[in-house]
Amino acid sequence: MINALTRFLRQSPAHPRAASLQKRFEAWRALPAANSRQTVRDSRIVVLDVETSGLNLRKDRLIAIGAVAIVQGRIMLNDTFDIVLRQEQVSSKSNILIHGIAGGKQRSGTEPADALMQFLEYIGPDPLLAFHVAFDQTMLEKSMKTWLQTDLRKRPWIDLAYLAPALYREQALSHRTLDDWMQLFHIHNQRRHDAVADALATAELFLCLNKKCEQLGKYTLDSLYTAERQYRTLIAQ
Template sequence: MRCNALVGALKRLTRTPVQHPRPAALTQRFEAWRALAPTDGRQSVRDSRLVVLDVETSGLDMKKDTLIAIGAVAITGGRIMLEDSFDMVLRQEQPSSKSNILIHGIAGGKQRSGTEPAEALMQLLEYIGGDPLVAFHVAFDQTMLEKSLAIWLQTNLKKRQWIDLAYLAPALYREHALNHRTLDDWMRVFEITNHRRHNAVADALATAQLFLCLNKKCENQGWHTLNELGTAERQYRLVRGQ
C-alpha cells in the first residue's frame, strides 16, 4: 500500500507543470496590467472592446499538450478591427509531432524560433488589457492559456469575463442546436469563409464574424450588455446540464 501511494504521488508530481520564475524585466509591465480593472459587465457590447481569441496547441490533451500559438482580433464599437489584432508563436523546446504540424501548419523551425513564452504571454496580457474575451469552446482555449500563464507568469485570466459562442449560438438558434456543434457548423449557417482553418488568427477572425452575427439577434431580443450575453449563455448551459 505504501509503495502504491508513493507511485501515485510521483505520477501526480510528474504531471504538474514546472513553473518558471517570472522574469524580473517583466515586473513593471506585469504590475501595470494587474492594476487594470476588468470591463464592467453592465456596459453595452457596442460601447466595449472585446478580444476574440483562438489558440493552436501540440494536441488536444489539456494536461500534457502545450500552447504553440495565440491569435486574437478586437471588436470595438460593434466592428472588427483588423488593425487591432494579435499573432504570436511561442518558442518550443521540442516541436510538436509531424501529424500535429500538418493541422496548424506551424513548422518545427518556426516553433523553435518563436517568441520566449513569458514575453509572448506578457504581450498578450497587455493586448487584452481589462477587456472581456470571446472564444468558441472556451474551456479548451482558457485551460491552455491558464496553464501557460501559470507556468510562465504565475497569473490567470479568471477576473476577465469570457463569452462562449459554442453555447451562445445554440441559445439563440435552438433550431440548429442538435446538429450544429463545431465552429465549422456555425460558419456554414452564416456563410462565413475561412481559407486558413486552424490558423489561430484566421480562426479568431471567423469567430469574431460569428459573434457579430449572433449579436444582431441578441440586440433584437433586447440583450445589449455583456452581462446579458453571459446570462443567455449560462442559461443554455443549465438547460443542457453543462
C-alpha cells in the same frame, strides 16, 4: 513580500528582461476591470483562438495565440494579435500538418514569458470570447501559471458554443462545431486552424449572433453572459 512572478523570474537568470517583465505585469494587474453593464457597441471584446501541440489538456503545450478585437460592434483588422511561443520540443509532424507552424518557427518563437506578457497587454481589462472556451482557457491558464505565475480565471469569457444554440434553438442539435455555425451564416475561412484566421471567423460569427441579441433586446455584456449561463443550465438538466 516577494510575489510569485518575482520568485519565478529570479529563478530564471537566462531571462534578460526580468525587471521590465515584472513592471509590465504589475501595470497589467493594476488595470480596472471592464464594465459588464456596457453595451457591446460601447465595448472592446477580444476574440481569440489558440494552436497547441495536441488536444490533451494535461500533456500538450500552447504553441500559438491569435486574436482580433471587436470595438464598438466592428471587427478591427488593425487591432490583432499573432504570436508563436518558442518550443523546446517541436510538435509532431501530424500536428504541424494541422496548424502549419513548422518546426523552425516553433524553435525560433518568442520566449513564452514575453509572449504571454504581450498577450496580457493586448487584452488589457477587456472580456474574452472564443468558441469552446474550456479548451482555449485551460491551455492559456496552464501556460500562464508556468511562465507568469498568474491566471485568467476572474476574467469574463463569452463562449459562442453555448451562446449560438441559446439564440438559435432550432439549430442546436444539428450545429455543434465552429464549422457548422460558419456554414449556417456563410462565413468563409481560407486558413482554417490558423489562430488569427480562426479568431477572425469566430468574431464574424459573434457579430451575426449579436444581431439576434439586439433583436431580443440583449444589448449588454451581462445579457450575453446570462443567455449563455441559462443555456448551460438548461442542457445540464
